[in-house]
Amino acid sequence: MNNTPELTPDTESAAGPRTLRRGLQVLNTLREHGPAGLSVTALARATGLQRPTIYRLLAALIDSGLVGNVGHSKLFVAKLDAPPAPPASQDPRIEPTLPAMRRLAQATGDAVFLVVHDGHESISLWREIGPYPVQILATYAGKRQPLGVGSGGMALLAALPDPEVERIIECNSSELELYGGMTAREMRRLVENTRMRGYSVVGNHAVRGALGVGCALLDRRGKPLLAISVTAITERMPAQRQREIAGLIRTELSGLVLK
Structure with missing residues (x-):
């Protein structure tokens, strides 16, 4: 038996825009901060979002090429501000x-x-x-x-x-x-x-x-x-x-x- 909760059309319509808004909030926060970068903890503090949510949003933003790491550190930057890094x-x-x-x-x-x-x-x-x-x-x-x-x-x-x-x-x-x-x-x-x-x-x-x-x-x-x-x-x-x-x-x- 699959106990994973299913998304109904109503919850999907609510969850999609909410996730998008949160992702844009994280991206805009990184852009405002500039090339120095922000840690997950700093992002959580600046946006009011929980750390697990920040990690999920960062994963999607990184996969989309919108966010990158500052070198090999734990800091993240909006891609336009990120220094070029060799691909993994x-x-x-x-x-x-x-x-x-x-x-x-x-x-x-x-x-x-x-x-x-x-x-x-x-x-x-x-x-x-x-x-x-x-x-x-x-x-x-x-x-x-x-x-x-x-x-x-x-x-x-x-x-x-x-x-x-x-x-x-x-x-x-x-x-x-x-x-x-x-x-x-x-x-x-x-x-x-x-x-x-x-x-x-x-x-x-x-x-x-x-x-x-x-x-x-x-x-x-x-x-x-x-x-x-x-x-x-x-x-x-x-x-x-x-x-x-x-x-x-x-x-x-x-x-x-x-x-």
């Missing part, structure tokens, strides 16, 4: 993973993400959207967040040595509560669970109402190279499906040849 497709890890991600998106129906590790953060390099009508677009190309708050980042974090895991958690501890009330203690528990399962399961932290499953690709020394995750609404992710999706991701990762 220049990253050599994207091209060999694209066929695998597209197969996973079709097989699961859900959104698939390519995530890599950079210091104490994860970076989303790419996403593929599946055919299921309700998609959780938890992140977008270029988005950075504390390593481990998403399922792809958690798969990467859990593959690191214990001292590095602890250093990263401590480094990010002041930011974790911004992600659905995540704590350092919870992060450590998720690392242990990921190692026991062999894949990560992270729900309701980076995006409320979402649950993601992620697996990391390791090199011969056991160092994580990248992770692929699948995210869907929680109702679509019972434990059995989590295991099935993890199996699909592992199969695709086992066939990857990076340049």
Whole structure:
């Protein structure tokens, strides 16, 4: 049984313009601020919108080419003011993973993400959207967040040595509560669970109402190279499906040849 609420014609007619107005509000706020850029927190303060709403609107604006990042920072600018940045497709890890991600998106129906590790953060390099009508677009190309708050980042974090895991958690501890009330203690528990399962399961932290499953690709020394995750609404992710999706991701990762 699908418990996802359906939009009626009346709610659609109300939701569409409201979302458009909010998107334009975010875009205009960025344009008014100029090339220095604004963080999600600053945007929420300036517009009165909640952070999850800001993230969703930014994802759509970035996909439309209207908003960009200031370099590799957490600041966002209206595209006309943004400094030119090389496209994410220049990253050599994207091209060999694209066929695998597209197969996973079709097989699961859900959104698939390519995530890599950079210091104490994860970076989303790419996403593929599946055919299921309700998609959780938890992140977008270029988005950075504390390593481990998403399922792809958690798969990467859990593959690191214990001292590095602890250093990263401590480094990010002041930011974790911004992600659905995540704590350092919870992060450590998720690392242990990921190692026991062999894949990560992270729900309701980076995006409320979402649950993601992620697996990391390791090199011969056991160092994580990248992770692929699948995210869907929680109702679509019972434990059995989590295991099935993890199996699909592992199969695709086992066939990857990076340049």
